[in-house]
Amino acid sequence: MPLSSTMYDLTASDGLKLRYAVDDFSDPWRPQETLILIHAGMGSSRRLYKWIPILSRHFRVVRPDMRCHGQTEIPGPDQLSIGRLAQDVVELAEHLGCKQFHLAGSSAGAIVSIQTTLDFPRYVKTLANFASTPGLKNSLIDMNKWVNHIRAKGMKGFLEETIAERFPNVTDKGFLTWFIEESARTNPEAFYRFGPLMKEVDQTDRLHEIRCPMLNVIPGHDPLGAPGQYEVYRKHVPHCEFIVYEGLPHNITDSVPERCAEDLLRFLLKHRSA
Amino acid sequence: MNKFKASDGLEVAYALDDFTDPWRPADTVILVHAAMGSSIRFYAWVPHLARDFRVARIDMRGHGATQVPGPGGLTVPRLARDVVELADHIGAQRFHVAGSSAGSTVAGKVAIDCPDRVLSFGAFACTGGIRHGLQDQNSWVRKIGEKGLAAFLRDTIADRVDLNSVEPGFVDWFIAESGKTSVVALERFVPMMRQFEFVADLHRIRCPTLAVAPGGDPIHTVDHYRALPENIPGCEFVVYDGLPHNITDAVPDRCAADYCRFLLNIAADKRR
Numbered sequence: 400m401p402l403s404s405t406m407y408d409l410t411a412s413d414g415l416k417l418r419y420a421v422d423d424f425s426d427p428w429r430p431q432e433t434l435i436l437i438h439a440g441m442g443s444s445r446r447l448y449k450w451i452p453i454l455s456r457h458f459r460v461v462r463p464d465m466r467c468h469g470q471t472e473i474p475g476p477d478q479l480s481i482g483r484l485a486q487d488v489v490e491l492a493e494h495l496g497c498k499q500f501h502l503a504g505s506s507a508g509a510i511v512s513i514q515t516t517l518d519f520p521r522y523v524k525t526l527a528n529f530a531s532t533p534g535l536k537n538s539l540i541d542m543n544k545w546v547n548h549i550r551a552k553g554m555k556g557f558l559e560e561t562i563a564e565r566f567p568n569v570t571d572k573g574f575l576t577w578f579i580e581e582s583a584r585t586n587p588e589a590f591y592r593f594g595p596l597m598k599e600v601d602q603t604d605r606l607h608e609i610r611c612p613m614l615n616v617i618p619g620h621d622p623l624g625a626p627g628q629y630e631v632y633r634k635h636v637p638h639c640e641f642i643v644y645e646g647l648p649h650n651i652t653d654s655v656p657e658r659c660a661e662d663l664l665r666f667l668l669k670h671r672s673a
Numbered sequence: 674m675n676k677f678k679a680s681d682g683l684e685v686a687y688a689l690d691d692f693t694d695p696w697r698p699a700d701t702v703i704l705v706h707a708a709m710g711s712s713i714r715f716y717a718w719v720p721h722l723a724r725d726f727r728v729a730r731i732d733m734r735g736h737g738a739t740q741v742p743g744p745g746g747l748t749v750p751r752l753a754r755d756v757v758e759l760a761d762h763i764g765a766q767r768f769h770v771a772g773s774s775a776g777s778t779v780a781g782k783v784a785i786d787c788p789d790r791v792l793s794f795g796a797f798a799c800t801g802g803i804r805h806g807l808q809d810q811n812s813w814v815r816k817i818g819e820k821g822l823a824a825f826l827r828d829t830i831a832d833r834v835d836l837n838s839v840e841p842g843f844v845d846w847f848i849a850e851s852g853k854t855s856v857v858a859l860e861r862f863v864p865m866m867r868q869f870e871f872v873a874d875l876h877r878i879r880c881p882t883l884a885v886a887p888g889g890d891p892i893h894t895v896d897h898y899r900a901l902p903e904n905i906p907g908c909e910f911v912v913y914d915g916l917p918h919n920i921t922d923a924v925p926d927r928c929a930a931d932y933c934r935f936l937l938n939i940a941a942d943k944r945r
Contacts, residue, residue, distance in 0.1 A: 422690075424716050424717060424719050424720050426717070426840070426842075426843070426846075427716075427846050427850075428840070428841075428842030428843055428845065428846040429840075429842065448692050449692065449694075449724070451692050451720070451723075452692050452719075452720040452721070452723055452724040453720070455719075455720055456717065456720040456721075456926075573694070573696030573697060574694070574696060576696065577694075577695055577696045
């Protein structure tokens with residue numbers, strides 16, 4: 400199995416064991432800057448592997464596995480909330496001795512990143528949102544339909560039957576097979592809790608609190624979010640950069656990962672410490 | 674760092690970085706560092722290479738996290754064998770091998786000894802043997818013994834990097850990192866490398882070869898470096914004008930970009 404990054408352990412303040420990868424090929428004599436990348440729902444740190452060569456020459460890149468995902472433990476009944484997911488990000492930063500960091504997330508990972516910025520503003524130097532509305536409450540996702548579909552067909556069956564919606568323009572069968580197998584590792588019982596949790600979140604009313612520079616990279620043809628729902632960032636976030644990938648559906652961080660990482664790098668280099 | 678046990682029982686350390694697509698076969702590249710170095714000194718190369726290749730970086734015997742061998746355990750053939758045994762350990766039947774300075778001598782020895790295993794040879798600051806250089810490396814050992822490794826490196830840093838172009842902070846880091854090398858091991862390693870010469874065997878290298886030479890090196894002339902293109906059929910030869918010996922540290926991104934281009938051209942040729 401390729402993908403080489405070593406996974407490390409951290410015990411969160413509520414006792415749950417979290418796992419994360421660190422890749423850092425930045426010059427050791429320069430002040431170290433940390434970038435934390437949060438994967439999408441049904442994903443893991445592994446799904447962001449293509450981003451690392453582009454970013455890790457400039458930044459220490461940290462990729463946690465969110466609760467319910469990857470190698471991180473599945474939380475107990477009282478251990479899963481949007482606030483707790485955000486707290487994990489900050490506890491990971493503290494664990495790494497990092498008082499401030501750049502933060503970027505994909506889809507549900509972006510919702511967690513936004514929540515982290517809202518709840519712990521002094522930690523976050525810059526925020527990047529790939530393909531997420533501020534919570535899924537107003538999105539077009541019918542989470543009950545997803546959950547019922549997974550219950551009926553299993554995680555792999557659900558992914559196989561919906562893969563064409565996610566990647567209508569992708570013809571690389573190897574990638575599609577890998578994406579399905581990788582995402583199907585997600586524990587369905589955990590997703591039955593994680594997905595509906597995201598569907599309850601609406602951060603719109605707090606977006607004006609985001610004071611750090613924010614990059615928003617939005618799929619231009621997303622069946623999961625109406626275009627107007629992405630516009631709220633431009634309306635409410637004071638330091639907001641907004642890029643639309645015309646014609647692409649929701650999973651831009653997987654379908655055009657290098658393009659995403661290049662745009663993120665350009666944004667980060669513009670805003671990194673002098 | 675990962676470790677494996679060499680066939681003589683010594684524990685050899687290596688790093689492995691791989692961001693290639695998991696569903697495609699990927700060639701392996703093995704990088705061999707310079708004397709007084711370690712796998713860490715190739716850190717800047719990894720992002721350039723690891724999206725397309727599985728990148729293994731070995732710590733040579735007596736360097737980095739690899740143990741210092743006992744008597745008889747430090748020869749160029751043994752160092753070359755470690756590279757092949759690393760390839761075996763990580764399941765690479767065939768592989769690209771590249772090295773910096775003394776590491777390129779080891780890499781070249783691998784290419785000579787194992788033509789059926791080596792896909793290509795990357796030679797950075799590689800001559801056919803260091804004894805014909807402009808400096809007596811045995812005098813380095815004496816100076817290191819007298820002053821300590823860090824002081825020796827600071828005194829001779831201008832031979833290694835262009836102080837006008839490297840970033841502030843680089844020199845201190847380079848000396849601190851190189852200064853971790855075991856002096857006891859170096860006292861054996863340097864004279865051993867000085868004894869070794871392989872100009873006469875270079876013609877046996879038949880794989881694609883890229884030789885990159887520093888053009889302003891106080892340790893070796895460009896003519897010394899020309900031994901590779903003059904003896905290896907089809908060798909691509911690139912000179913970095915004006916730069917002292919340690920090109921792989923001072924301009925790592927340039928080296929890695931040139932090397933990646935060379936490797937991708939081989940891959941493209943294979944597909945044609």
